[in-house]
C-alpha cells in the first residue's frame with residue numbers, strides 16, 4: 247500500500263493557546279482514495295492541513311507526501327498538490343478569469359493550457375457565465391466554487407480541501423460533491439475536512455476522526471458504523487467517540 | 495521572469511480599478527506642488543525680485559538726502575515713497591503708516607543733515623590741505639553730531655531685512671561724504687591754481703570696486719534658481735513618491751486579510767518572483783509620478799505665473815535618480831506593509847513616518863536653513879539623499895557621476911528593507927484561519 251500523506255507524531259502548540267492543537271497526531275491517507283478528515287470545531291483539522299501544505303511549521307513530527315518529506319524543498323511536491331484553503335484565497339478585485347490567468351502563470355502553465363483548463367472547470371462548477379465578474383461580487387457559494395477551481399488549474403494528483411462546503415447553499419454543495427466524486431474517479435487522491443457527517447458518509451471511502459489534536463478513529467464509514475454498537479449513521483459513531491459536549 | 499511580468503500586469507489591473515489610489519498617487523503631489531510653490535513664491539521672492547515700498551521723510555532737501563534717495567532708486571529692490579494718498583509724509587504720518595503695518599520700513603532724513611556732512615568734509619579737507627602743505631581753507635565750524643538718519647521698521651520685519659536696509663543707507667551716506675570730500679579737495683587745489691577738473695568720474699570709480707554675484711557654474715548663468723519652483727517641485731515630488739507607502743502597505747495587508755496572499759504561498763517557488771514584480775511595478779509608478787511632477791514644474795507652473803523648472807544640463811541623469819528614490823520608497827512601503835498587521839496600524843504610522851522623514855529630510859525647509867544638529871539628522875533621511883541628488887543635477891550642474899553616492903545609498907536602503915521584509919514574512923507563522 248502506498249500513501250499519499252503520512253503524518254507521524256505531529257505536535258503543534260500555538261503560542262497563546264492553553265492546550266496543544268495537535269497532540270502527537272499520526273494519520274495516513276491512501277493514494278487514490280477520497281478521505282474525510284472529520285472532527286468537531288477546534289479538533290485540529292485546519293492545523294493539520296496547514297502543516298501538510300507548508301503554511302505552518304510543526305513543533306515535532308514529520309510529514310511525508312508521496313513518500314517525500316515536505317522539508318525537502320528540492321522535491322517538487324508543491325506542483326503535485328492542490329490546496330483549497332478554508333478561506334477564499336482569490337484576488338477580489340480581479341475577475342475569475344484574471345485570477346486564473348495569473349495563478350496559472352504562477353504555476354508555470356502555458357497560457358493556452360490555463361485557458362482550456364479554466365474553461366472546463368468553470369463549466370463544470372457552473373461559473374462560466376460569471377467568469378468576467380469580479381470575485382468580490384460573487385455570492386458565498388460562487389466564491390467557494392471559484393476558490394476550488396484556482397487550486398485545480400495545475401491538475402494536482404492530491405487535492406486537499408478545508409471545509410469546501412462550509413456555509414454554501416444546497417445547490418453549490420451538490421455541485422461540489424459531484425465534481426469531487428468525478429475528480430476522484432479520474433484517479434486522484436482527495437483529502438477533505440468537514441463537519442457535515444452525512445456528506446462525508448456518502449462521499450468518502452475512508453474517514454479519519456480527530457478530537458483535541460488526537461486520532462480517534464480511522465476506517466471506512468461502513469466499518470466504523472458496524473464496529474460501534476447501536477450506530478446507524480456516521481453521526482452516531484462520531485458522537486460516541488467525541489461525546490455530546492459542545493465545542494466552541 | 496514570466497511570473498514577475500504576470501505580477502506587474504496584475505498589479506496594473508488592480509491599480510486601474512482603484513481610482514482613489516491613483517488620485518492619492520498623482521493628484522495629491524500635483525496639488526501639493528502647485529499650492530506650496532504658490533504659497534512659497536512670495537518668501538522666495540522676498541530677497542530677490544520683490545520691490546519694497548520705502549517711506550521717506552526728507553527734512554534735509556540737500557546733497558545728502560538726494561544721494562540717499564538716488565541710491566535707493568538705483569537699487570532695484572526699493573520703491574521710494576515720499577507722499578501717501580497725495581499727502582507729503584512727515585515724521586508722525588510715517589510712524590502712523592508703519593504702525594498700521596502697510597509698509598515695512600521708513601526713513602527720516604533730518605533737517606540740516608547735508609550741512610553737517612558738508613561741514614565734516616570741509617573740516618577734513620582743511621586738515622588734509624594743511625598736512626599736504628596746500629594752504630587755503632574752506633569754511634568749517636565745530637561738528638554738531640546731530641544728523642542721524644533715523645530708521646523705522648514694521649515690528650514683524652526680519653532681522654536680515656533690517657540690517658540690509660541699514661547697510662544700504664550707510665553705504666549711500668559714505669558715498670555722499672566721500673564725494674563731497676573729493677569735491678572740497680579739488681576746490682582747494684583750484685585755489686592753488688590747478689584749474690583742471692578731476693580726471694576720474696567718481697561713480698565709475700565706485701563701480702570698479704563694487705560687488706557682483708556670480709553663479710558657480712557657467713551653464714547656470716542667467717537663471718534665477720533659488721526660487722519657489724526649483725525647491726518645491728523636487729521636494730513634493732519626492733514626498734509624493736514616498737506616499738506610495740500608503741497604497742502599498744494597504745494593498746499588502748488587504749491581500750493578507752482577503753486570503754490572496756495565502757494563494758501565493760501555496761504555489762511553489764513563486765514568492766520571490768511575485769515580490770519582485772510588486773516592487774518593480776511600484777518603483778515604476780514612482781518614476782512615472784516623478785516625471786509627472788517634473789512635467790508640472792516645466793509646463794504647468796509657468797502658466798500660474800511661477801518660474802519654470804530648470805532641469806540642469808544633464809537632465810537624463812534624473813532617470814537613475816528617480817529610479818533609486820522610487821525603489822527606496824517602494825521598499826519602505828513593502829516593509830511597513832509587512833511588519834504591521836492591520837491597516838489601522840500601518841496607514842497612520844506609515845503616513846506620519848513619511849511626514850517626519852520629509853521634514854527631517856529638508857523637504858519643507860531647505861536643509862541649509864536648519865540648525866546644525868538637524869542638518870546632521872537630515873543626512874539620515876532617504877528623502878534628503880533623494881533631494882540632494884536632484885539638486886545636484888538641477889542646481890549644481892552635476893551628472894550621473896556626482897549622484898552615484900546618493901543613488902547607491904537609496905538602493906542599498908531599499909534592498910535592506912526588502913530583504914528584511916522577506917525574512918520577516920518567512921518567519922511569521924502564517925495561519926489560514
Ligand SMILES: Nc1ncnc2c1ncn2[C@@H]1O[C@H](COP(=O)(O)OP(=O)(O)O)[C@@H](O)[C@H]1O
Pocket residue numbers: 260261262263266267285286287288289290291292293294925927
Ligand atoms: N493562530 C492560532 N493561535 C492560537 N490558537 C489557535 C490558532 N489557530 C488555531 N488555534 C487553536 O488550535 C486548535 C485547533 O484549531 P483548528 O486546527 O483550526 O481546528 P479545526 O480546523 O478542526 O476547527 C483550536 O483549539 C484553536 O482554537
Ligand SMILES: [Mg+2]
Pocket residue numbers: 291292293332408409
Ligand atoms: Mg478549520
